[in-house]
Amino acid sequence: MSDQTEIVPEAEDEDAYALDQRAVARILYAVDIEDRQQLLELLEPLHAADIADMLEQINAFDRMRLVKLLGDEFDGEILSELDETLREEVMRTLNPQVLAEAVRELDSDDVVDLLEDLAEPQKAAILEVLEDSDRVAVEQSLTYPEYSAGRLMQREVVMAPEHWNVGEAIDYLRNRHDLPEQFYHIMLVDPKLRPVAKVALGKLMASRREVLLSDITSDTFEVIPATRYEGDVAYAFNQYHLISAPVVDENERLVGVITIDDAMAVLEEENEEDILRLAGVDEESRISDTVLNTTRRRFPWLAVNLGTAVLASLVISLFEEAIQTVVALAVLMPIVASMGGNAGTQSLTVAVRAIATRDLTGSNLFRVIRREVLVGALNGVAFAAIMAVVGLIWFGSPQLGAVIAAAMVINLVVAGLAGIAIPVALDKLGVDPALASGTFVTTVTDVVGFFAFLGLAGAVLL
Amino acid sequence: MSDQTEIVPEAEDEDAYALDQRAVARILYAVDIEDRQQLLELLEPLHAADIADMLEQINAFDRMRLVKLLGDEFDGEILSELDETLREEVMRTLNPQVLAEAVRELDSDDVVDLLEDLAEPQKAAILEVLEDSDRVAVEQSLTYPEYSAGRLMQREVVMAPEHWNVGEAIDYLRNRHDLPEQFYHIMLVDPKLRPVAKVALGKLMASRREVLLSDITSDTFEVIPATRYEGDVAYAFNQYHLISAPVVDENERLVGVITIDDAMAVLEEENEEDILRLAGVDEESRISDTVLNTTRRRFPWLAVNLGTAVLASLVISLFEEAIQTVVALAVLMPIVASMGGNAGTQSLTVAVRAIATRDLTGSNLFRVIRREVLVGALNGVAFAAIMAVVGLIWFGSPQLGAVIAAAMVINLVVAGLAGIAIPVALDKLGVDPALASGTFVTTVTDVVGFFAFLGLAGAVLL
Structure with missing residues (x-):
């Protein structure tokens, strides 16, 4: 426990790894009284990732004062760990010499990650302070497309x-002076420097000197083109x-070589993006964003939703007369729409996940569509029965019960169909299904729900 | 490219790593004509994870025939890679000797994973076929709680x-004959076998023989209690x-030791669970599930939603008279509810993610709540202005415009508040906020939306 407590003091099992609120308070107190020595002592045991998390959680004024007080003790790793939205702010706060020193400490892939989001003049300024060999490496990486391997x-x-x-391999390794900080395999290459296999270090250590490397290669060997999308790379690692x-x-x-820790970070970002996009939240949105930025980022999706809500209202307005005659229709109609929206969201979420994990393919597409439609029909019948009874008891009208039951079946079948078909179609068109499926699906279920319920009611009750 | 094509034939960049439909068709054809030799040749280049994916994508009848035709060539790794919902089905299809052989090939942590979900008699049958040392290891692991480190x-x-x-370390490693297949660090222990640091293999290889291990230990060192929740372990790795x-x-x-590939799999499962739960889908739900199982799994959430929809309808029924007088109210009321639901979902998704990534803590909770309420107010005012104009143009009534505008501001502020407060409260109560927040938040925004709009309309228009 002693070592773990070094990183997260007072962590309890139920809140393992959450940043301790009292530790943050002590740090902010040190900033308040401008006690640099105390600040350094408090930050010393923390991992750069935890310091970055803390900077994200405190307000912009405290953040600026803390970074300034840290001065030349600011660790470059903190920049790498920081949310992209806050990096520029912190980099502006740092004095240029400190920033240069911080960046020089970083591995080339981390420098690439930092530079990607900067404006040209800032990018050039940072490239300038790097050592020649590092600069060349970083500039070469930047020639590959964004989000590529x-x-x-x-x-x-x-x-x-x-x-x-x-x-031979062991002697070579022991005589090399510039081995990377982290490496887990030796890549075997042919005379044209094409990788043909890899040997795990553990296997190398455990084998006799005369054993050929080609006899102890790893079973699984994936070669990744440099232009491959990073999300596909993360998928392959997993x-x-x-x-x-x-x-x-x-x-x-x-x-080059990609290691699993970088792939894991990409996988986590991809998942974050999917979750936020499914809820209509800009994936760049962060809890540390300002009120104005957040309002701006949320607005477009709400505007799209307003458009679809007005469309649904237009459908309702076609049946104003029926509603005026039987006001119970206005009371019951949101139920049909809401059930359709929920069932559609269930189907589309399963579809979006299955597309992301490559589990929905040409081989099973039609079986999955059939399944979703049947599930919609079965749950539709179940809830139709329930609503028929509710309609009968509440409003004493068997016809109203029959109408809402029929509308429920129709809308839940449509929900199942739209919930699969829309994300699959968007994916085929090259649009991220997580981004737009929700609006389309709930528009369909709202419109169909109101139309089926009010239309049937108009035909049966009037 | 040649090696990668071994795993995923004909993979194109745009569909990297998706299972090739033609390859699946050829495999199913070999099953149809019961050509075992051809089946083995087609499966030989595939990774066990890809074979498992294929088994999940084909139907149950083809799956049974394929597994039977494979016979004693069935690879135990496929079982580990298979979705838990299909494992039992496939294990029943395998003949007991083949199953025993397949399980014996697996690492102890994979056997533990397989056994967890089995009924007692099956569990005992498999434990019996293991070698003594493996059985002891597996049984000891099973004494720790499910989902623990x-x-x-x-x-x-x-x-x-x-x-x-x-x-000394290198000589020891080279003389040990039972080194694990995969290991990346040597754990340093004190005389009581407590871990005190770790040394990376690469660092070991690159250092001179007389260097002390304690001088080349890794900077970051986390010790994990065996009872820690696996989700927390995955978080620490990331x-x-x-x-x-x-x-x-x-x-x-x-x-024991946990390696990053296992942590990555847990992280992916946790994310999957969050995404599905946010959409009201049972996290055990799989695209390969039967229609009946899927219907049963989706039913409870839809039933909860029906309850909340009926609650919203009860609110509407309080205002039947107002609706009968001004039927435009029935047309416009879903807009207010829908906008509130969407804004609330945005806030709650951000909150659920921030809780999962430990970014929402006591240090920033009140700032985040204030931010969400302000964002709700600002977007509320923006959409209030838009809807006032829509109400005026559509129905020619400035009062109606004013009513919908006021209801919009109220509901979007409430949405922001409920969207943060409800998941945080559930988390404090020990309930997964991803599971239940959605229902609570949309219930609040539906009820408040209808109540505010119809109530204000009753006061102003009648």
């Missing part, structure tokens, strides 16, 4: 010719339990 | 006394970029 990879690779044996994988250029030559 | 860890640990130097971490028992003695 080429941006994600480390350029430091440990490689060996495919014909070496264990002894699917094939990779720890590291070689990255190749367009000539299939080894240019 | 103890269930997740491998029991094979490579450890060394803290006072050793690099030479937050601190861990590759492996030691697990300790209640006496702080080293009992």
Whole structure:
């Protein structure tokens, strides 16, 4: 426990790894009284990721004062760990020499990550302070498209010719002075520097010197083109339990290595994006954003929703006469729409996830559509029966019960169909289904729900 | 590219890693004509994870025939990769000797994972076929609670006394004959077997023989209690970029190691669970589930939604008279409710994510609540202005415009407040906020929306 407590003091099991509120209070107190020594002592045991989290949680004024008080003790890792929305703010607060020093400490892939979001003059200023070899590495990575494997990879690779044996590899490693901080495999390459296999370090250590490297290669070996989308890279790491994988250029030559910790961070970002997009929240939205920024980011989705709500209202207005005659229709109509919206959201969420995890393919698409429609029909019949009884008891009208029951079945079948068909269609069109499916599906279920219920009521009751 | 094509034939960049439909068709054809040799040849290049995905995508009848045709060539890894809902079905299809053989091939942590979900007699039958040492390891892991670090860890640990130097460690490793398949760090322990630090294999290889292990330990070192919840473990791996971490028992003695690939799988499951729960879908729900199971799994959430929809209808029924007098109220009222529901969902999704990523804490809770309420107020005013104009143009009534505008501001402020307060309150009560927040928040926004709009209309217009 003693070591873990170093990182998260007073952590209890029920709140493991949450930042301790009292520790934050002590840090802010040190900032208030401008006690630099105390601040350094309080931050010393914290991991850069936790310091970044704390900077995200305190307000902008405290953040500025804390960063200024830290001065040249500001650790570059904190910048890497910080949310992109706050990075620029913190980088502006840092004095240029401190910033240069902080960036020089970082690995080339972390510098690439920092630079991506900066404006040109800032980017140039930071590139200038890097050592020559680092600058070249960073500039080469930046030639790959954003969100590509080429941006994600480390350029430091440990490689060996495919014909070496264990002894040669160990001697080579022990004589190299510039081994990367983290590496878990030796990549075997052919004479044209194309990766052909990899050998785990543990396996290397455990084998006799005369064993050929080619006899102890890992079973699973994935080669990643530098232009591949980072989300696909993260999927491959998760699917094939990779720890590291070689990255190749367009000539299939080894240019870098991606390790699982970077892939894990991408996977988490992709999931975050899906969750937020499904709820109509801009995926750049952060809890540390200002009120005005948040309002602006939320507005467009609400505006789209207003449009679809007005569309549904237009459908209702077609039946004003029926509502005036039987006011119970106005009371009951939101139930049909709401049930359709919920059932549609269930189907579309399952579809969006299945698309993201490559579980919905041409092989099972029609079976999945059929299943969703049948599920909609079965739950439709169940809730139709319930609502028929509710309608009968509440308003004493068997016809009203029959109308709402029929509308319920129709809307839940449509919900199941739209819930699968719309995300699949958007995906085929190259639009992220998480982004737009929700609006389309609930528009369909609102319009169909009101139309079916009020239309049937008009025909049966009037 | 050649190696990657081995795993996913004909993969294109735009559909990287998706299972190829033609390959699946060829496999199913081999099953149809019962050509075992061809089936084996087609499956040979596929990773167990891809075979499991394929089994999930084909129907139950094809699945049974394929597994039977594979016979004793069935790979135990496929079981580990398979969705839990299908595992039992496939295990029943396998003949007991084949199953025993398949399970014997697996690592102890994978066997634990398989056994967790089985009924007692099946569990006992599988434990019986394991080798003695494996059975003891599996049984010990099963003594830890479900979803704990103890269930997740491998029991094979490579450890060394803290006072050793690099030479001693290398000699020891090279003389051990039972090193685990995958290991990335040597855990340093004190005389009581408590872990005190770890040394990366790469660092070990790169250091001179006389260097002390204690001088080349990793900066970040997290010790995980065996009883810790696996979701917290996954969070720590992602937050601190861990590759492996030691697990300790209640006496702080080293009992196992968790590696990042297992943590990544847990992180992905946790995210999956959050996404599905937010949409009211049972997190055990799978795209390969039967129609009846899916209907049953979706029913409860829809039933809860029906209850809340009826509640909203009861609010509407309080104002039947007003609606009969001004039927425009029935036309416009869903707009207010719908906007509130959407704004509330935005706030609650941000809150649920922030709770999951430990970004919403005591330090910033009140600032976040204030922010959401202000965002609701600002967007409320914006949409109030738009709706006032719509109400005026559509129905020619300035009063109606004023009423809908006022109701919009009220409901969007309430949405922002409820969207944060409800998930935070549920979290404090120990309920997963992803599970229940949605219903509560939309119930609040429906009830408040209808009440504010119809109530104000009754006061102003009648």
